[in-house]
Amino acid sequence: MGYGRGRHHYFFCPKPDDFEFLLESDIEFVEATAELPAYWKFAGTLFPEIKFELWLPAEKQWNKRFYMAGCGGFCGGVDTSFPVGQFTKNIKWGIVRGYASATTDSGHDNGGKGRTYAEWARNNRRGEVDWGYRAVHEVARVCKALICLFYNRPPKYSYFAGCSFGGRQAIMQALRYPEDFDGVISGAPALEYTGLVATWMSWIAQAVDGVTFNAEDIAAVQQAVLDQCDGIDGVEDGLISDPRRCPQIDFGGTGLSGDQLAALEQIYRKAENSLGAVLYEGVMPYGSEIYWPIWVPNVATTPEAPGIGLIGPFNENFLRDMAFQTDDPAFTANDFDFDAHPALLEFMGKIYNALSTDLTKFYKLGKKMIIYHGWADSIVPPTRTIAYYEAVVAAMGGLGKTQKFARLFLVPGMDHCSTAQAFTFIGFDNFDALGALEYWVEKGIAPDEILASGKDLIGDARSRPLYPYPLFAQYRGGDPYDPDSFGPADDGTVRWPRFRKDTFYAFEINGLRDNPVSEGELLRHFYPYDFDLGPGLRYDWRVWSPSMLFDTDYPGFNGTFDVE
Ligand SMILES: [Ca+2]
Numbered sequence: 001m002g003y004g005r006g007r008h009h010y011f012f013c014p015k016p017d018d019f020e021f022l023l024e025s026d027i028e029f030v031e032a033t034a035e036l037p038a039y040w041k042f043a044g045t046l047f048p049e050i051k052f053e054l055w056l057p058a059e060k061q062w063n064k065r066f067y068m069a070g071c072g073g074f075c076g077g078v079d080t081s082f083p084v085g086q087f088t089k090n091i092k093w094g095i096v097r098g099y100a101s102a103t104t105d106s107g108h109d110n111g112g113k114g115r116t117y118a119e120w121a122r123n124n125r126r127g128e129v130d131w132g133y134r135a136v137h138e139v140a141r142v143c144k145a146l147i148c149l150f151y152n153r154p155p156k157y158s159y160f161a162g163c164s165f166g167g168r169q170a171i172m173q174a175l176r177y178p179e180d181f182d183g184v185i186s187g188a189p190a191l192e193y194t195g196l197v198a199t200w201m202s203w204i205a206q207a208v209d210g211v212t213f214n215a216e217d218i219a220a221v222q223q224a225v226l227d228q229c230d231g232i233d234g235v236e237d238g239l240i241s242d243p244r245r246c247p248q249i250d251f252g253g254t255g256l257s258g259d260q261l262a263a264l265e266q267i268y269r270k271a272e273n274s275l276g277a278v279l280y281e282g283v284m285p286y287g288s289e290i291y292w293p294i295w296v297p298n299v300a301t302t303p304e305a306p307g308i309g310l311i312g313p314f315n316e317n318f319l320r321d322m323a324f325q326t327d328d329p330a331f332t333a334n335d336f337d338f339d340a341h342p343a344l345l346e347f348m349g350k351i352y353n354a355l356s357t358d359l360t361k362f363y364k365l366g367k368k369m370i371i372y373h374g375w376a377d378s379i380v381p382p383t384r385t386i387a388y389y390e391a392v393v394a395a396m397g398g399l400g401k402t403q404k405f406a407r408l409f410l411v412p413g414m415d416h417c418s419t420a421q422a423f424t425f426i427g428f429d430n431f432d433a434l435g436a437l438e439y440w441v442e443k444g445i446a447p448d449e450i451l452a453s454g455k456d457l458i459g460d461a462r463s464r465p466l467y468p469y470p471l472f473a474q475y476r477g478g479d480p481y482d483p484d485s486f487g488p489a490d491d492g493t494v495r496w497p498r499f500r501k502d503t504f505y506a507f508e509i510n511g512l513r514d515n516p517v518s519e520g521e522l523l524r525h526f527y528p529y530d531f532d533l534g535p536g537l538r539y540d541w542r543v544w545s546p547s548m549l550f551d552t553d554y555p556g557f558n559g560t561f562d563v564e
């Protein structure tokens with residue numbers, strides 16, 4: 001349609017037929033506010049009913065990039081209502097940085113009935129496919145074309161960030177349409193959507209069917225978990241750095257009833273069939289109890305108020321109108337049979353699930369992926385994401401190769417997609433995954449550490465480094481609210497030094513130095529997983545800093561470790 005002249009080359013904006021599916025459009029100017037810059041708001045509908053908004057900053061404020069935010073749950077509205085500070089699935093996270101920023105309703109309108117509403121999907125395979133994977137691709141394609149027409153040049157880089165269902169959208173894009181984005185951020189991804197929302201949520205809903213936990217009960221559950229596991233990570237701070245290290249928690253001293261104890265026993269166990277076969281790899285994490293009133297049915301928020309229990313409507317509405325090849329409006333959560341029904345989820349799973357581990361095309365195109373997941377997520381279990389990531393590692397040639405394009409960060413105390421920020425929270429819910437991704441995509445510098453911050457229950461600020469899985473932040477002594485009191489560890493016995501960007505510039509294992517670095521290039525720091533380490537071997541490692549002048553015997557900066 002038009003073309004522009006770049007500094008060094010000509011490029012072409014889209015032709016008219018790129019817009020043949022654009023049914024409706026409207027553009028209006030939105031004045032600047034205290035929180036947001038001014039922008040042009042483009043609202044459009046793509047065939048047949050995919051609604052989206054694209055917010056376009058003034059040309060001088062545009063950072064030459066495109067950002068798209070995913071949607072959550074069953075979506076169904078162009079949701080631009082998240083507060084500026086919440087980063088997990090928020091169009092505003094892009095516009096405040098100067099991005100041309102978009103989001104979509106994913107192809108259906110829930111009529112204001114919320115993200116758990118699913119009747120739109122009744123006998124509506126087209127709507128389910130658009131929601132499953134088509135809408136993001138179509139909106140991204142058209143937004144890039146619109147950006148080109150608006151600014152007379154295409155975006156230099158394109159990014160996608162989503163959480164929960166939107167985290168699944170991020171990995172679905174990487175699998176199905178790897179050309180669309182240069183980098184994707186996948187938060188708390190609901191990857192195995194059918195196994196999660198049908199099987200696992202039925203497991204949780206049936207566990208608490210007829211059983212309630214009042215505010216005192218749930219506080220006792222939380223306290224028992226903290227008493228028996230908080231200190232295992234080295235610091236009693238109300239946070240469990242890795243719930244997999246907890247022993248099986250004994251709730252005998254809580255004063256709960258037999259029914260309540262039986263419910264807990266099932267909640268903290270993997271969903272299984274009558275033969276004991278595991279049906280879903282995720283499990284409710286210890287340390288998530290503080291957020292259960294939002295997610296788990298029949299858990300009270302306060303002595304007076306009932307909880308929200310979103311697992312209940314997500315589960316039941318999904319079973320009725322989305323989970324099976326044929327919808328059944330009479331289906332209830334208690335009808336889910338762990339022997340008969342899981343196999344019947346496969347048909348729709350092919351549309352919804354982002355479980356392929358073949359990210360070859362994404363990798364070969366040079367794209368990057370940051371995955372994060374809160375360790376206190378009680379609606380999308382973080383261990384399911386770990387299982388997926390480990391499957392990717394196995395399929396893509398090992399951890400070292402995988403970390404060249406995809407890194408996973410687990411966040412202590414973080415609720416599902418920071419939802420609890422609106423209520424109460426204890427986790428490190430603020431961190432700049434988009435900045436880290438930009439740096440990785442545009443400068444080639446992988447995120448070896450992301451600084452995260454949050455508040456404790458009484459509102460005191462604290463921060464902590466996040467490290468790419470399987471590394472985690474281990475307490476090293478000192479003020480536990482100070483990030484410098486933590487350093488990377490992998491199994492709790494190997495104590496890696498904390499390689500600060502401003503301090504070290506070379507890392508070596510068994511005499512093999514990572515990429516040669518010049519003295520002027522002091523930015524990079526190195527982690528063991530830049531090397532492909534094999535099990536059963538012993539490694540000598542050392543690091544250098546400029547001030548050490550290659551004094552390799554400097555104490556504390558070299559050592560030996562074994563990979564089990
Ligand atoms: Ca702790």
